[in-house]
Structures are given as structure tokens and as C-alpha cells.
Amino acid sequence: MTTLYRCRTALSEVRDQFRAITPDRASWSAEVWPERVGLVVYRKGSKRIAEPMRWGIPSTILNGGRNRRAVxxxxxxxxxxxxxLARFDNPWRCLIVMDSFAYPSGPPGARTRTWFGLDSRPVFAWTGVWAHIGEEKRYCGLLAEANLVVAGPSMPVILDPDDYKLWLGGRFDRATPLANRPYSEERMYTEALGEPWNAVVEEA
Incomplete structure (x- = not known):
């Protein structure tokens, strides 16, 4: 399960890459952990909106049950x-903007970060859903079986730009097959820099 990713980009790049309307100014975490704020693209009418949201939807709302995580x-x-399943109707589907995601490597107590990204695109989309929770918007990413590059049983569901329209606005029966599809390992890179896993960067 992915609990750390990076979103080091500019609103202008998101506007161009995702063909989305962006605010004049916005703040999000460059290094995103659960409960931090990431950048998300969703559909409103015929338009795509890019907006900061908080990562994590309460478990009882998303899947109807309690587990060891509150969100x-x-x-x-x-x-x-x-x-x-109504949570996955097209008004609630979104694209999570990221440039790489990490999994822990090494023995307990000495785990380091191994980063994964795409060779051809410095910024890409993780398939997700979002929800109104009180006065704020929150989001959650979808997982597929891991490919041969990513260590672990699962990985984020990554979409190519040609799939953005279908995921955000397509019929349920046509769009949801995307939600279970692992990305091709031939188009990914891996990078191990020896960074401690828990070296959390404080937000400004």
C-alpha cells in the first residue's frame, strides 16, 4: 500500500498536462503523507478543476467498515x-497529481525509500475518488496488483492521458475496468537514494 508520494510541480504544468482550470494560487505538500494536502483534478460539469484536497477518506464512509486505519x-x-459503489460514479472520480511514489525497502528499523516513476512523463495521474467530508474535500487512491518493477503486492493505478476523459466522465461499466489495471513495468523507473523511510519533511 502506498503511503508516500511526491507532487513537485507547478500550477501552470498541471493546467497544461491535465487541461484543467487552476486557481491563481494554491498550496499543497511536495511530499505527501496521509492526512497531508495533495493536488487533485476532478470534473465539474464539462470542465476539469485542479484543487488541493486532503489525502484520506474516513474508512466507514468509503468502504462501510472499520479497519485499523481511521482513514x-x-x-x-x-x-x-x-x-x-456509488462512491465511484463519475462525479466522484478524480486524478491525483504526482511525480513519483515510494515503498519502504530494507529491514525493520533501517528502512529506506525506493521511488518509482514514469520514464516518459515527469508528472502523471494516479486514479482516485474524492468526497465532501464536512467542510473540506478529501481523496483516496486506487490500487492494482503490482507489476514486476514495484515491490509489494499492490501499486497505484496509473493512467495515461488518453484515459483521463474516460475515468473522469465515462460510464461506470466502461470506466471502472481502469481501476484494476497495473501499469506496464517497461515504462517505469526505480530509484533508491538511501533516504530513511521516516524522514518526514515538515510542512511550511
Whole structure:
């Protein structure tokens, strides 16, 4: 399960890459952990809106049950309860903007970060859903089976630009097959820099 990713980009790049309307100014975490703020693109009418949201939807709202985490930052679509599938209708689908994601490597107590990204695109989209929780908006990413590059049982569901329209606005039966699809390992890179896993960068 992914609990750390990076979003080091500018609003102008998001506007160009995602064809989204962006605010004049916005603040989000360059290094995103659960409960921090990331940058998300969602559909409003016929337009795409880019907006900061908080990472993690309360587990009881997203999947109807309690687990060891108060919020779900990621979920496998094929494990969602039938009565909660309305959460995946197109008004609530989103694209999570990222440039890389990390998994821990090494023995307990000495874990380091191994980063994964795409060779051809410095900024890309992780498939997700979002929700209104009180007065704020929150989001959660979808997971697929890991490919041969990513260590672990799962990985973020990454979309190519040609799939953005289908995910954000397509019919449920056409869009949701994207939610279970691992990305091609031939198009990814891996980078191990020896960074301690828990070296959390404080937000400004």
C-alpha cells in the first residue's frame, strides 16, 4: 500500500498536462503523507478543476467498515462493498497529481525509500475518488496488483492521458475496468537514494 508520494510541480504544468482550470494560487505538500494536502483534478460539469484536497477518506464512509486505519488513503476497487459503489460514479472520480511514489525497502528499523516513476512523463495521474467530508474535500487512491518493477503486492493505478476523459466522465461499466489495471513495468523507473523511510519533511 502506498503511503508516500511526491507532487513537485507547478500550477501552470498541471493546467497544461491535465487541461484543467487552476486557481491563481494554491498550496499543497511536495511530499505527501496521509492526512497531508495533495493536488487533485476532478470534473465539474464539462470542465476539469485542479484543487488541493486532503489525502484520506474516513474508512466507514468509503468502504462501510472499520479497519485499523481511521482513514483510507488507498483501496482496491474489487474489494469495495456493492452498496458503496456509488462512491465511484463519475462525479466522484478524480486524478491525483504526482511525480513519483515510494515503498519502504530494507529491514525493520533501517528502512529506506525506493521511488518509482514514469520514464516518459515527469508528472502523471494516479486514479482516485474524492468526497465532501464536512467542510473540506478529501481523496483516496486506487490500487492494482503490482507489476514486476514495484515491490509489494499492490501499486497505484496509473493512467495515461488518453484515459483521463474516460475515468473522469465515462460510464461506470466502461470506466471502472481502469481501476484494476497495473501499469506496464517497461515504462517505469526505480530509484533508491538511501533516504530513511521516516524522514518526514515538515510542512511550511
Amino acid at each position: 483510507s488513503t488507498s483501496i482496491r476497487f474489487n474489494r469495495v462493498k456493492v452498496e458503496k
